[in-house]
Amino acid sequence: MTSNEEWMEAYKSGNVVGLENLYNRLYEPLYCFLFRYTREEQLSIDIVHDTFERLQHIKNDFDHHKGTVKAFLFQVAYRLMINKLNRRKKWRTLFPFLTPTPSYRLSSDEKLTVQQAILKLPDKQRGVILLAYYDDLPQEEIAQILSIPIGTVKSRLHNAMKALKEELKEDFHA
């Protein structure tokens, strides 16, 4: 089976099928990460597409010696997401009365509790726990995606787990 890195190399040398395969393989994990981080469907879809559009411009920046395609794409997506969220925060500070009311999808109580607990985590911790647990990425790749030192990844993960346990404390005993 052809690996993501091989498809990326194929795409870099002009084979568009490479990009198609990368999209089919990676849009799901990418969307899940973005959705769990933001809880906004449309924003997540937009960022997935922006990421693949950006990939077309910076495909030559990818070097398989430095990391995997997944980590490379997640890094691009994470930066785009942070930029969008920061820009939005600025606008909302300037015009607080224009802030749309959030329309989160309601789901089962249990699921909602975990969703809320994750959403309540500080941004820096949320990214680490999502990438470590749901995407099962190694420490080095998480550090690369979030642009933080490797040591910080572990400490943030521990803090995030502690905060989550604290938040879900009541459900643990239920």
Next chain:
Amino acid sequence: MLKDEFQQEEQLKIHLDKYEVQIPELSYQLKRSRWQRFIQYLASPTKDPLEPICTSSVGFTSLKVVPIVCGIFITIVQILIQLP
């Protein structure tokens, strides 16, 4: 793998596993244009900036009186400007 860190946390794992995401059919058509985003932004419900004023009777009355006072004030200013 960092996921090994969760081996000791059975309860936490159970909770985290329940968080599944429904993935929409992604296609390039789904991406909205700038114009569509702008229209959606305009159409999305927002908080009423005058809500705290409208909820109290004093605020509600002042909301009706203030434009009248402003109107009178502007009229007086214009009359004074016209005076030789």
